[in-house]
Amino acid sequence: MENISFQSELPTAIRVDLGAIFVSLELSRSTWLITSLSPGGGEKMSRHVVSGGDVAELMNLFDHIRKKAHSRTGCSFPIVTIQEAGLDGFWIHRVLEANGIESHVVDAASIAASRRRRRAKTDRIDGEALVRALLAFKRGEPRVCAMVRAPSPEEEDRRRVCRERKVLIAERVEHVNRIKGLLFAQGVSGYVPLRKDRRKQLESLRTGDGRPLPKHISAQIERELDRLELLLEHIVAVEHARDAMIAVTKDVMTTASTPAARLCALKGIGAEFAAILWGEGLSRHFDNRRQVAAYAGLAPTPWQSGTVDREQGVSKAGNPRLRTTMIQLSWLWLRNQPMSALTGWFMERVQSNDGRMKKSAIVALARKLLIALWKYVTFGVVIEGAVMKTA
Structure with missing residues (x-):
């Protein structure tokens, strides 16, 4: 009898004695695929579709999942969610935590995947894989996946300054190269669009065969200069914001210095x-x-x-x-x-x-x-x- 009792307590492939409802969110622009594993439901995972960005519909679905698990077991269970880090950022994670839901954001590249040359990949398969990774993570298995530490809204916003400057610098290079390319096709070289007298230089330019710049190409370069000057103004504004954020003090080792x-x-x-x-x-x-x-x-x-x-x-x-x-x-x-x-x-x-x-x-x-x-x-x-x- 003791052996029979021991065999009946062996764990199944997926643990069904769960102390929570485990949910994965597969996010896209149009729809969100919600995959859940609830206590009392055996090893079967449930799938639901929610309109993309509809938080109210998502919360109603969570309430429905809770009530369904309560009707099966007579107990109330918390919800633990997992989602991949991606273009949606961390706002969904913050909404879930604000509603009392334990939320995790995972680095998708850290989850083990099949190494077959051709492997099936669908949102349904990915949703189930996320639930299994969350189960293993909550059991304490080491190195099963890498969870991302969500930055605070202030930390996330602070990174915008340097990232915006990098984008503006790349756009400035594009405009400068475009202007130089247009002039080089007319036999003109040595023009520096970033100089302050850029427009005065443009008026005195002559083509390689001695003609003034044609009317339409001159107008196109003028419009390029308009966009370039606007970019330069934006770069100066971003750099001022960066310098204010750094706020250099006289004594850099004091606690007041950043x-x-x-x-x-x-x-x-x-x-x-x-x-x-x-x-x-x-x-x-x-x-x-x-x-x-x-x-x-x-x-x-x-x-x-x-x-x-x-x-x-x-x-x-x-x-x-x-x-x-x-x-x-x-x-x-x-x-x-x-x-x-x-x-x-x-x-x-x-x-x-x-x-x-x-x-x-x-x-x-x-x-x-x-x-x-x-x-x-x-x-x-x-x-x-x-x-x-x-x-």
Whole structure:
């Protein structure tokens, strides 16, 4: 009898003794697919469709799922939801938490998938996979998936400044190149659209064969200059907002100074780099240096199997803006901080390879420098040999 009792308590493929209702949200512009696994319903998952963006309809569906689970078991259960990080941002996550629902946002790339060359992929399959990942995560299984820490509305809004400036700079390059291309087709070179006397220059231009600029192409360039000047005004406004956000104080080590201001006080780090470093990465909470490197995508990715042991390079799975900025900053760090311990480590490593492998060494320096900046901003640990800007 004891053996029979033991066998009857063996777990099934999917646990049905759940203490909550587990729900996944597959989001799209037109519809939201809701997949749920409720207590008392066995191993079968339920699927419902909600109009995209209709929060009221979603909440009514959750109430219906709760009541259905209560009628089956006689108990009330909380709802735990999961959704993929994507274009919808974090507003749905905040709405769910405001309504007392436990919500999780997962990095979709961290969920294991079939490695077959051709594998089935539908919203229904993805919804069920999200529910299974949520179940494993709540059971405490390690490394089953990577949950995203949702930033606060203030943190999310602060990143807009540097990201908008990057977009505006790219648009400025497009307009400048378009103007130069139009003039080059007429045999004109050497025109600089970013100079203040750009319109006066345009009036005196002559084509390669000595003619004045044709009427229509001249009008097109004038309109391009109008858009370019508007972009330049927007760039100045964004840079003023960035400088106000940094708010550099006289004493950068006081508690009144912002962390971005302390970064900006280091020689070789300007206002733009300081704002990106703080807004994109260092404003977040990290438990250790490995998390810092992994968030920037600068963590190593070893490949070990039997006798095979090789390094594939950095993962590139983190924040691409932070990773790009750190690599650019590393080159500037070598020039502006030649006496620092990090620069000495880089030079010693490159010299040991007869001057080769500088690119791989600069990525390693970027990882070390990011960790050093994190310690400097978070704990006040001064970077060894680093020089501060003079007043």
